[in-house]
Amino acid sequence: MTVLAIAGATQIELSFSSRDFFATSDDGAQAAADLDALTQRWGPDDATLFVLAEADDVTTPGRLAALSQLSDELSALPTVVRTLSIADLPEVPALLRSPPVVPALVSERSDATIVAVVLSVSSDDLGAVVPIVAAVEEVVERHQGAAGLSLTPAGVPAVRAAFFSLALRDQAMLGPLVSVAVALVLLIAFRRRHAAVVPMLAAGLPLVWLLGSMGAAGEPIGLINQAFFTLLPVIAIADAVHWVVRVHDEWRATPDDRDDAIVRAAGGVGMACTLTSLTTAAGFITLVAVDVEILRRFGVWAAIGIGLAWISVVMVVPLALSLVKADPADVGAGRGRAVACWSMQHPVVVSVLAVALLAAAGHAGQGLVVDNRLTDLLPEEHPVRQASDRIDADLGGILALEVELAGAEDTALARLADWARTQPEVRWVGSGQAAGASWQRRDGIARISIHTPDIGGQAFAGLAERVRERAETIDGATVVVTGTPLVAYAGVNRIGTRLRSSLVGLLLVVTIFVGLALRSVRLAVVAVPVNVLPLLVGAASLAWLGRTLDPLAAVIVAVALGIAVDDTLHLMSRALEERRSGRTVDEAVLAAAEHSGRALVVTTVALAAGLSVQMLSSFPPLRLLGGLGTIIVVVALVADLTLLPALLGYTLRRR
Numbered sequence: 317m318t319v320l321a322i323a324g325a326t327q328i329e330l331s332f333s334s335r336d337f338f339a340t341s342d343d344g345a346q347a348a349a350d351l352d353a354l355t356q357r358w359g360p361d362d363a364t365l366f367v368l369a370e371a372d373d374v375t376t377p378g379r380l381a382a383l384s385q386l387s388d389e390l391s392a393l394p395t396v397v398r399t400l401s402i403a404d405l406p407e408v409p410a411l412l413r414s415p416p417v418v419p420a421l422v423s424e425r426s427d428a429t430i431v432a433v434v435l436s437v438s439s440d441d442l443g444a445v446v447p448i449v450a451a452v453e454e455v456v457e458r459h460q461g462a463a464g465l466s467l468t469p470a471g472v473p474a475v476r477a478a479f480f481s482l483a484l485r486d487q488a489m490l491g492p493l494v495s496v497a498v499a500l501v502l503l504i505a506f507r508r509r510h511a512a513v514v515p516m517l518a519a520g521l522p523l524v525w526l527l528g529s530m531g532a533a534g535e536p537i538g539l540i541n542q543a544f545f546t547l548l549p550v551i552a553i554a555d556a557v558h559w560v561v562r563v564h565d566e567w568r569a570t571p572d573d574r575d576d577a578i579v580r581a582a583g584g585v586g587m588a589c590t591l592t593s594l595t596t597a598a599g600f601i602t603l604v605a606v607d608v609e610i611l612r613r614f615g616v617w618a619a620i621g622i623g624l625a626w627i628s629v630v631m632v633v634p635l636a637l638s639l640v641k642a643d644p645a646d647v648g649a650g651r652g653r654a655v656a657c658w659s660m661q662h663p664v665v666v667s668v669l670a671v672a673l674l675a676a677a678g679h680a681g682q683g684l685v686v687d688n689r690l691t692d693l694l695p696e697e698h699p700v701r702q703a704s705d706r707i708d709a710d711l712g713g714i715l716a717l718e719v720e721l722a723g724a725e726d727t728a729l730a731r732l733a734d735w736a737r738t739q740p741e742v743r744w745v746g747s748g749q750a751a752g753a754s755w756q757r758r759d760g761i762a763r764i765s766i767h768t769p770d771i772g773g774q775a776f777a778g779l780a781e782r783v784r785e786r787a788e789t790i791d792g793a794t795v796v797v798t799g800t801p802l803v804a805y806a807g808v809n810r811i812g813t814r815l816r817s818s819l820v821g822l823l824l825v826v827t828i829f830v831g832l833a834l835r836s837v838r839l840a841v842v843a844v845p846v847n848v849l850p851l852l853v854g855a856a857s858l859a860w861l862g863r864t865l866d867p868l869a870a871v872i873v874a875v876a877l878g879i880a881v882d883d884t885l886h887l888m889s890r891a892l893e894e895r896r897s898g899r900t901v902d903e904a905v906l907a908a909a910e911h912s913g914r915a916l917v918v919t920t921v922a923l924a925a926g927l928s929v930q931m932l933s934s935f936p937p938l939r940l941l942g943g944l945g946t947i948i949v950v951v952a953l954v955a956d957l958t959l960l961p962a963l964l965g966y967t968l969r970r971r
Contacts, residue, residue, distance in 0.1 A: 318521060321528025328531035330479060333440045334800060335865075336610045337807030344607070347806065351799040354718055357758060358382055358528075360438035361399075361718055361765075362800040366471040367431040367456055369710075371464050374422065374429040376404065382463035383431060383944050388391045389455050390433050395448045401431040418544035420744045420767070423710040430470075430711055438557045439473040440800070442480050449477035452479050453493040470703035471714045472690065478700045479693040479935075486933045488543070492538025494926040498553065501922040506560065510613040510640045515556035518633050519549035522624040529624075539937075540811070543871045544621055547878065551596065552625040553588040554919045559633045568971055571643075576668065585911065586630050586891035593626035595829040595880040597824045606814045608807070614871075617785045622878075622906065653906050660902060663962040670959045674929060681855035686812040687864035688805070689772045690715075694933050708769030713743040717766040717780055718799035719787060722762075728790045729755050729762055735786055741768045772864075773805035781886050808867060815870035823848065826881050834888060835926060838970075842963045843888070847880045849959065850951040865903050872941055876948035877921075886912045891964055901968045905961050912956070920953040 325941070339748055354361060367386065391399045402421050422429040433452060437444045449469065456467045487515060502512035513568035526544060530537070537544075562585040566577035600622070603615025659666045693716075694701040704714050723730065731743045733754035744767050755764045765784065768776065780797050785793040826847070831840030845929060854873050858865060890912040894904035927949070930942030 317527055321525045323614075324528030324530075324532035324533065325524065326740060328527055329479075329534075329536040330442075330484075331536035332442055332476070332483075332539075332557060334804035334807065335440060335610070336538055336540075336667075337804060337811055344807070344810075347798065347803045349801050350422055350796050353796075354720065354806070355438070356759065356797050358756075358763060359397075360435075360800075362436060362439045362472050363435040363475040363717060365433040365435060365452060365469060365470060366703075366707055366714065367452070367862070368434060368468045368470050368706060369431065370428045370466045370468075371705070373426050373427050374465070376463075378461045382465055383457065385462070386455070386459045387431050387465070387563075389459070390431065390452060393448075393451055393455070395436050395444075395451070397434040397436050399431055399433050402429050415742050416746050417708065420712040420746060425710075428710055430705060430707060435473060439476050440799070441523055442476060445473050446477045446480055449474055451464065458968045459876050460932050466698050468703035468755050470700055470707055473693060474700045475690055475704060475714075477871075478698060480894075481543075481692070482698075482935045483938075486935045486938055487542075489544070490929055490938065492935055494929045495777065497929050498922045498926040501925050502557070502918065505921070506564075507917045508642050508662075510637070510642060511560050511564075513637045514560060514640075515553045516632055517636060518556035518625075518628045519552040520627045521632060522552055523548045525624045527619040528604045528618070529620065530573060532616075535617060538610065539616060540610055540867055540871055542874055543614075543683075543941075544618070546945070547618060547875045548621045549691060550875070550879055550923055551882060552628055554879065555585075555592065555625070556631040556633050556921070557919045558585045558588065558886055558912065558915040559629065560637070561911065561918070565911060567623075574640070575638055578637055582634060584890065584893050584948065585886075585951065586634075589626065589629050591833040593622050593629075593881040595826055595833060597622040599877065599881075600874070602821050602825050605821075606894070608811050608814055609812060611811060649651060649759035652917065652957055654726070655957045656906055656909030656913065659681065659958045659962040660905065660965045663966055666958055670845060670849065670955075674845065674852060677849070677852035677856040680859045681852055682859075684855050684859040685774070685864050686809055686816060686866075687772050687774045688808050688812070688866040689770050690801075690868075691770050692936060695749065695936055698934075702953075704770065708743075712741070713767045714770040715768050715770055715776070715801045716799060717768065717776070717782060717783060717797065717802060719764040720796040720798070721762045721787060722760060722794040724762055724790050724793040728793065729764065732787055732790065733764055734766070736766050736783065739779060739782070741771050743767050743769065773809040775803050776801060777809070785883050811867040812865050812870050815867065815874065816865060819851065819870075819874060819877070822877060828875065829889075830885065832882070833885070838967045839888060839964075841966050843884050845882070846884050846955045846960045846963070847877060847952075848956045850880050850948045853879055854871040854952045856945055856947045857944060872944050873948070876952070877943065879949055880952040882950055882954070883916050883919075884960060886915070887956055887960055888964065891968070895968065901965055904967070907966045909957060909961055916956060917955055920949050923949050 340350060369383060380403045383401050387399045387401045387403055389397055418424055433450055439445050452618045453469055456469060459465050499512045499516055502515055524547060562581040563578055566580045567574055570577055597619040600615045604612045606612060678812065691701050706715055736742055736745045746765055751920050755762045767826040768779065780802050784795060784797045787793065814858045827844055829841050830843045831837050851873055854876055887908050889902050890908035895901065924946045925944040930938045933939050
């Protein structure tokens, strides 16, 4: 499997196309068709790269000459269709300080201007855009400082290329560091090399197998499913650590018969791993009901990956442990039993505190907004983001809303353009040429480009709706409001919304499977608040940090649900196993907290250490993954060692 997977993994591709986020519903298909028609008629609308030039006064003759030389050299690049700058305009002071040149090409204070570089390909084609942006950066570097100008690439193509480069660099750099951090924690906890090597092997193999399967099937790695690099290792390590702890416990009981100890351990922890895998996979497979293709594929491949992780855990881990020559490790009793004992002695206090925390987190989570901004893909200190923010603040903005009208008279078009200029989000209105008319005509269709800053998906959609309503008041006109930013923003926000609503269905499916697996409706109900608590705390953390719920954040929360359920099922399964062996309810729950609790603590510390490494990333989504993931796994541990024993003890006594 591994050899075949490695061969398949060599075929895997990367895809960060905005088209991946388009909905498959009727309105999503129509939006994609409208965008395709716009592209066919006018060319790609997201192919303009900006070079921001800053100085105390960019309109002096020497600086205009330097801009002209820069523009000429950029125009000579084979992938550039044309360039536009104030150096191309007549040197009339009044023209350089009047609309639409201000703010389209030069700021009001004349301390910033842009060279607009129109590329031959859409920024969606990262395979072509990345080398194009690199070529532009080389030209910019040669002209850096000419006539005192500070030059920085910006705009949608530059943001997407920088994001792609950062994502690759940080994954390549931080991936090994995460593995080292997790391995060190396991090594310190068990003081045995195999106790670190075996879980890391169990975590790495299913990821290789899944990537090989995806490569063979032609499924690319994108913004959403890059979560597999965290999801599969996390689940596999958690289950593998439970195996290691249980095998060592059984091994100490029969030091001369290691294989029998492994078989006895499989009777308990192996079944728990099977239940957790089935439950988590069933939860993710519910995403096939969502009307966004990328989420459907994510759910299917996540379920496949969890199945591969189960194979690794229940087959590779016991095989590897059977080859170990060292003595069994003793990680100590830990504090799990003491914490569980206290919570069972004070169930009312624990329950009240849990309800209060649930209420507070739920209230804070209500303020969480589904939204996203393109430039948020880059850190605030990144030069491309700073340049793009400067263009948004003082120049014409990096985005455009495209309006196509058929059957509209020039006077009606002029009134629509004048109205658009009065909207607070709009920087300028033009036909794509800063000093030209407010609209263009081709094949009897007029095009108006409404330029804005990167105001976020919700605000951009709101502006588009107002423009559509205004344009539809033109008698006899057929109106289409479209553009890559609009369709991409709508798709990404749709994914965030669908994931948020899917979490409820995901939790419901998980609860049902817990009840079926444990053959108890009461135990399924007990699992609900224990697993909801870390999710709500995660959502509240996003709201408290002022973050929005973008697709990656929603995926992180979904992954966290899998982790929380995994821990809960291991504790519940162990408690029921101890109960069947003849222990009292209290002793069964305490024994589960002592034995499985040790594995939970080790797993949580290891995962928190690995996730925390991601916070060193310069890539904001990875920092979010590290911070939010760490918060959720720690809260899940606290809930499992405090709230779960109190509820479980009460439920088993009444069972």
